[in-house]
Amino acid sequence: MDKIICNSIKEKYMNASVKKIVAPFLFLSVILGISTASLAQCNGFTKKKCIPLLTPFIHNGQLNSASFMPGENAELLMSFYSGQEYRLLISGQEVLGNIQFKVMDSDRKLLYDNKEHGNVKYWDFNVKSTQQLIVEVIVPEQKVDNNLTQSGCVAVLVGFKK
Amino acid sequence: MNNSFSKIVLGTIISVSSLALYSCGGDGKEDSGMTAADSAASNVTNLKAQKVFYAIPSPIEMSKIIKDGGANYNKEILNPIENISKYSSNAKKAFNLGIYGADLSYTSIFDQTQESMFYMGNCKKLADGLGITGAFTPEMISRIESNSNNKDSLLVIISDSYLATDAYLKENDRANVSGLVIAGGWMEGLYISTRIAKTNPKNEVILKSISEQKLSLINLIALIESYPADDGVTEVLNDLKAINSIYGGVSQTSTPSEGETTSKEGTPTVGKGGEIKATPEQIAAIITKVDEIRTKWIK
Numbered sequence: 065m066d067k068i069i070c071n072s073i074k075e076k077y078m079n080a081s082v083k084k085i086v087a088p089f090l091f092l093s094v095i096l097g098i099s100t101a102s103l104a105q106c107n108g109f110t111k112k113k114c115i116p117l118l119t120p121f122i123h124n125g126q127l128n129s130a131s132f133m134p135g136e137n138a139e140l141l142m143s144f145y146s147g148q149e150y151r152l153l154i155s156g157q158e159v160l161g162n163i164q165f166k167v168m169d170s171d172r173k174l175l176y177d178n179k180e181h182g183n184v185k186y187w188d189f190n191v192k193s194t195q196q197l198i199v200e201v202i203v204p205e206q207k208v209d210n211n212l213t214q215s216g217c218v219a220v221l222v223g224f225k226k
Numbered sequence: 227m228n229n230s231f232s233k234i235v236l237g238t239i240i241s242v243s244s245l246a247l248y249s250c251g252g253d254g255k256e257d258s259g260m261t262a263a264d265s266a267a268s269n270v271t272n273l274k275a276q277k278v279f280y281a282i283p284s285p286i287e288m289s290k291i292i293k294d295g296g297a298n299y300n301k302e303i304l305n306p307i308e309n310i311s312k313y314s315s316n317a318k319k320a321f322n323l324g325i326y327g328a329d330l331s332y333t334s335i336f337d338q339t340q341e342s343m344f345y346m347g348n349c350k351k352l353a354d355g356l357g358i359t360g361a362f363t364p365e366m367i368s369r370i371e372s373n374s375n376n377k378d379s380l381l382v383i384i385s386d387s388y389l390a391t392d393a394y395l396k397e398n399d400r401a402n403v404s405g406l407v408i409a410g411g412w413m414e415g416l417y418i419s420t421r422i423a424k425t426n427p428k429n430e431v432i433l434k435s436i437s438e439q440k441l442s443l444i445n446l447i448a449l450i451e452s453y454p455a456d457d458g459v460t461e462v463l464n465d466l467k468a469i470n471s472i473y474g475g476v477s478q479t480s481t482p483s484e485g486e487t488t489s490k491e492g493t494p495t496v497g498k499g500g501e502i503k504a505t506p507e508q509i510a511a512i513i514t515k516v517d518e519i520r521t522k523w524i525k
């Protein structure tokens with residue numbers, strides 16, 4: 065009898081240990097799975113809804129898109145060559161509202177703010193000399209009745225003229 | 227424990243179900259934001275996502291600058307097609323996918339259709355070897371064949387291939403491999419420029435283009451540093467930093483951003499004035515170092 069109780073306790077202890085080990089891995093794989101699927105959805109949005117807006121410019125082949133919460137910001141750093149014409153495109157899913165973007169030189173002097181141009185999604189420009197520009201992307205804050213805020217995808221794309 | 231484990235399993239089922247339901251939403255739902263499951267996951271995504279994006283000019287853009295600089299096509303400077311059999315490690319496959327991709331851009335910009343097909347074939351083989359699907363598909367090869375006389379379409383197709391490669395690797399948690407591809411492409415663009423500079427030391431456009439890589443290199447190093455380190459990433463970082471140690475001495479002058487001008491088409495010209503100019507000694511040092519590093523990777 066004692067042996068049976070002992071085995072039962074042992075089994076219970078073993079199960080608990082296995083669960084302790086398995087649970088974090090299971091949780092992690094689910095979270096990673098969801099985040100990968102979320103990134104894939106984000107990339108899907110970028111390819112279907114944003115890349116076509118770059119035409120007739122050719123994109124640089126790099127997919128800079130991520131999931132954002134309202135109120136979050138990001139920056140893109142890239143060097144632009146003199147003598148080339150560029151299109152900078154920043155587009156977000158509707159749920160995020162109007163995405164604001166500012167273009168600054170390397171001293172953070174403001175060169176362009178889409179808020180002053182009707183929240184347009186892209187801007188075409190040349191640079192005086194080859195230089196690094198900073199693009200600041202601002203996802204607007206949202207007033208919500210409950211604590212649930214929705215995230216959405218934002219794509220930051222650069223194209224150059226053929 | 228049983229209770230909390232059940233909660234985790236239940237949470238798992240709910241999360242996966244929500245995701246599956248969302249995934250079945252089709253195109254109509256794609257633009258309408260994300261579900262609760264995605265919102266829950268977004269914190270993780272945001273932790274993983276770089277809040278600073280570093281973008282590198284495309285090899286196609288580099289090739290265009292080279293052609294605009296008046297350089298002639300020279301097949302001899304490209305990585306030979308037959309070298310592909312030498313690449314067995316993933317790092318070499320990825321880096322040389324970038325190199326062959328840049329060679330493909332160069333041949334396409336110079337309207338070398340037959341060569342472009344060879345380089346596209348090599349890109350496909352390396353992409354397949356790295357398990358990248360959807361980037362160099364048979365459909366894409368067919369599109370290239372049917373657009374072989376239309377350079378603009380060809381460049382768009384190549385650009386789409388780069389994008390599909392980058393997307394696939396990022397979606398599959400292999401952004402470090404994507405970094406190696408981008409680094410290989412950048413290195414080959416610079417290598418082609420340095421070869422042209424070696425034979426045409428007075429081509430100011432090419433010399434300027436080499437000098438100006440100083441800025442892209444800084445971004446490229448920052449991009450690669452943002453990825454988890456593995457042997458390939460570490461090796462490439464060391465190589466890039468070795469080149470950067472030469473570029474560190476290259477002078478850069480600038481005047482403040484003011485006096486925006488507008489072209490007759492209405493496109494503004496903005497930003498600082500100034501220039502980045504390497505001395506002949508620095509150009510010579512860059513030529514030697516890039517040759518040494520590129521030779522190591524392609525052999």
